[in-house]
Structures are given as C-alpha cells and as structure tokens.
Amino acid sequence: MSADLHHRLRTLLFLVPYVYRHRGVPLAELASRLRMDERELVAEIDFLLMVGRPPFLPNDMIDIYVDAGKVYVDLPQALQRPPRFTVYETLALACAAQLFTGDEMGEAAVAVRVALGKVLDSLPPETRRLFDGLAERYLVLGAGGPGPHLDLLRRAIADRQEVKIRYYAASRDETGERVIQPHGLHFRRGLWYLVAFCTEREDLRVFRLSRVLSAELVDRIFEPEDDLDTGALLDERLELPAEGERVVRLRFSNRIARWVTEHWGPERIEEQPDGSLVATLHEVSDEFVLAYAASFGGEAAIESPESLRRELAAQARRALDGAD
C-alpha cells in the first residue's frame, strides 16, 4: 500500500467517529482539523457514502452528509471510535516529546514523559513491540533545549498574564529588562521563539527563548490580540529582508563556497570569477554582520560598507591585543 493511501485510510477511520461524536461540525472546521481543503473533504465524504458492511443494504452503509455547511453521520455500529495509535503515530509523539526531555526542563520534562508513558501503555502488545524496536532510531535535537522558562511562558500565554523578562539582545549585544505580553511559542530550525508584545517598545517582538535569562510573572492580565497569527508573524520576521536601503555585501572564499551556497540558497549569492561568492544582505544589524563574518575566521570578509569592514579589522586587532 502506498504511503498516501495508508494515510488516507487512517484519516477516514478517524473522520467517521469524529463526526459521529460531533454531529453538525462545520465543514470548514473539520477540513482544517484534518488538514484538508474543503473540496478534498467533500470528495472524501462522497466516497464514504459507498462504504459499509455486507450485505450493503441502505442501513448497512455509512450515512454521512453535508447539510447547510455542516457534516452529519448516521452509522451502523462499527467505527464509533477511532482505532488505537499506530506505531508511526506513537513514534511521531515520542519524537515530539524528545524536545522536552532536557534536564533543565525540570517538572515539565517529567510531565511529558508521564504523558508519553500513558500513550505507550495504551498500545496493543504487537504495536508496543514494534515501537520499542524503532524508538532509538529517531533523534530530534533542539539547540540546548527550550530552557527553564518555557513552562512559565506557556502558562502565561494561556492565562494572558504579563511577564517580566531579562533578555540578551544579540543585535545590540546588551541585556535588559522588559515587561512583555506573551502570545505564542514556536519552534523553527531547531530553535524556540517567543512572540510577545513588548510594553516598553509598544510593539510585537520576537525573542529567542534561549536568550531569555530570567522570567517572572507580573500580577497583571492583558487583553488578547484578536486574529494575531504569531506563527506567520515569526516567519515574516525571521526572513531576511530581500531589499532595503542599508546594503551589506559579504565575500566568502572559494574554500567554503559550496557550504555557503547550500546554506544561503542560490538567490542571494553571486559567484565571482575567482570562485569566491558574494552575498548581498539588506537591513541587517552591524553586530550581526560583524559576528557572522568573524565566525568564518578569515574565510569571509565584509566588502561593503567600508566603515564596517574597518570596524571588523579593528575588533580583530583588539582581540589579538587582549589575548597576548
């Protein structure tokens, strides 16, 4: 059986009992819950009308239908509950749980382990045996783990409670305190991020969780922001601007050219006649450029602006003086 058919059948075995429990669920909500678009879902509903048990008399068929944008089902006895977890579903949950198992997570790590243990206990013996054979084969590494403040921030988001944080802002190389209204926690490219309204700057900001140095609840409740899609906002902020007035050009030696192309993608890169590469960045902070260029240990140079090029050299000389 193909992976797609496998997934489709498992989705249908969930869909029927779900609608049975939630008769009249809006079509749009059901589609989003199953990550389908509405047209796909209507096609699956039409398909399910042909499913039933022998002798396939009208009363033996799954009677599922859409009425005024809502979905209903009447059933023969089967399919009132979804099937148990499969080994792949359990592996997926176990991989997700790995994100929270770091020592610094404390009680939260224990709670996730207990929850996963309850899922494992619900498995039939054969599925459990398969799971045990595969569990060690998948590893999900978060960089340094989400840190000790994740649980507090999660509760604060749920309770809409303000939080005072100490935060290291890498783009300015400074640590400061601020009161924030936390809205969302997300995981991108192995790192955790917090999207919050900063009451000092009066703006929505993105914080990297590992740079939150301390967090404590403030005794103040904030109003929820309606229609705020924190995930989309984060993706937008993490994307380096494709244009802007401030332009920085970085040159990478041909020794690391392949790595740079793989990392940055070909769009931002111009290959030079000598095999080196030039990347053009827009609206990035000085501190970011200095740190990034320095990390390559001479294999990357700032081409422009000239002032930043001189600044990097001066900083390298200062570091050399300090080291002697």
Added chain:
Amino acid sequence: MKKAERVLDLVAFLLDSREPVSFEEIRNAFPEDYQEGSETAVARKFERDKADIVELGLPLALRIGEEYDKEGYVIERDSYELPGLDLGPEELALLFLAGSAALQIEGSPFGRDLHLAMNKIAFSTGLDEVLMRPFSTAPASPAHSPRQQENLEALHRAIAARKTVTMTYHGLWRDEITQRKVDPYGLAYRRGDWILVGHCHLRKDVRQFHVGRIRGLAVNPLKPRSPDFEAPEGFVLSEHVPAQPWWIRVHDPVDARIRFEPPVAEAIASELGPAVRAESDGEARIFTFEGVTYLGGLLPLVLMHRARARVLAPAELADEVRAALERIAEGGEG
C-alpha cells in the same frame, strides 16, 4: 471495487460481526472482490488486503476454533478502539506544545502521523474542541525541496521496514558524487537539517549523510515485508549525531576553557545549558567544555564574539584563534 473501499468495508464488516468470519463467508459477502478470477489470484488478493489491514495497525486476527467455537477472522472491538487516556491538564498542555513544535520541523516525515496522533489524543480525552484549535490550521513546514521531502519519507519507511537503500550522494567537502548502498539505521533532526545514519557498503562503516545532499534515492523493492539487515546490537543513534560541532569525533577528547565577557557570557550559559560547566570570574564567566573531540568546532563560537572571548586552554585552540584573528585583521586593511 477499489482497494480503499474494500479495505474499509472489510474493517466495518469484521468489527460488526459477532463471531469469527470464515474466508468462505467473506467471499460470499464480497462477491465482486473475491469471486472473480482464479482461486490463487483471489487468495493472493485476500492475503494482500489482510496485510494492508495489519499495516494500518488494526488488530486483525485468525481465530482457530476449539471444539464448538467457530474458526475465522476477527477484529475485536476492544483491541481496535482507542481507549480513553487519563491525561492531566498539564500533561496534555505540554504534550500538545511539544507536538505543535514538532509539527513545525521542516520536512518532517512524521508530520502527518503526528497530526493524526494529536487528533486522537484530543478525541480520547474528550477535549478535542479546546486542544486542537491552535494546531489544526497551522500548515506543515515543507522540506527545503520536494525531492528532500520524498527522500525523507522513503528513508523513514526504509528504516521501519529495515530495507537497504541505494542513493546518489553529493559529498559537500570532497565535492564528489558517489553511488552508495546504505542500510539505514536512523534519522536525526538537528538545527534545520536531517541526517541519515547507516551502514555504508562503500566505506564499510557507519556513516552520516545529510539528507539535503542526497540526489536520487531508491528503497530495495524486493520482498518489501522481509528485512534486509539488522542494526548492530546496542546501536545508539545519538552517539553518531553529535549535538554540538565540537563533539564531532576527530581527535582524542580534551577539555577546553574559554572566558566570555559580560553581557554575552550569561546568554552563552543559557544557550548551552547543562552541556558546559560555567564558573564566575567577576562579571565574566569561564566555561569548561568537557570531552571536546574537535577543537575546530569551537572556533566559530570563539571568533564570533571577538574581543569578548578568550581561550584559556588548550594552547592549540588559542593558536588557531590567534591565526584566524590575524586573517580577519588583514582583511580590513588596504
């Protein structure tokens, strides 16, 4: 009748049957499916359908009759149905937060399974309205390319079924393209990248491969239900995928000591967590990196902080840093 419909009909039929159902009864109930064609063709088709039902994780069993009991196939409702899960609100909230984070892993071969698993947890606790709302609309994060996505899903299946894969691999540092035959042992996700660990028949050793650098990939199509290999006893994936670049195995382990100035010192302590030991030195902090097996892996961390980082030990690393800083300083002249 199409396969999808037939499999669901069979499941519904067996779930609703009060007693085991013999193959004869199944044939009579599904005349269009199991009566046309030769005996062997029909038997093979039924065998495949049974295997598919088992592959879906459903407890199809053949009950052998004793004395007056009837012999035949069953799917017992108790073993089929998802039981209620007794999860506390904290456990649920954290599991869902972990799940929602893992749904955002780029190109995850688990994405669809994870989403369905979270749906099932929500169903089993009766909290589906509350729990699923923030997660159902979030789109899965795609891999960097459709090819990478396909490769990840194929590798995931090959690992589970223990099937050997053949692939065209573009080694980045040697810049060479080679044909590899690999027994896939495991997959790891690290900072946006997926890494395959497996036994490479060409190098005759356990190797890591960046999935993004795999060009073409094919899973051995022969005997899909019988495994091609066994991973060595006691294989532990994390030993082959270091969480930090300084733990790549290049040389014998050494300890490195690096001093970081404020304010970045505190942020580094927070970022590296318990992986390093930190002691205060006035406002600064001295970090001990234990068991470093690749000093070069520490270079970017030291260099990016320029005058705010200073290597105390070993001298070898301090020399490398000095040489790199000289190159950087030269780059600014002229």
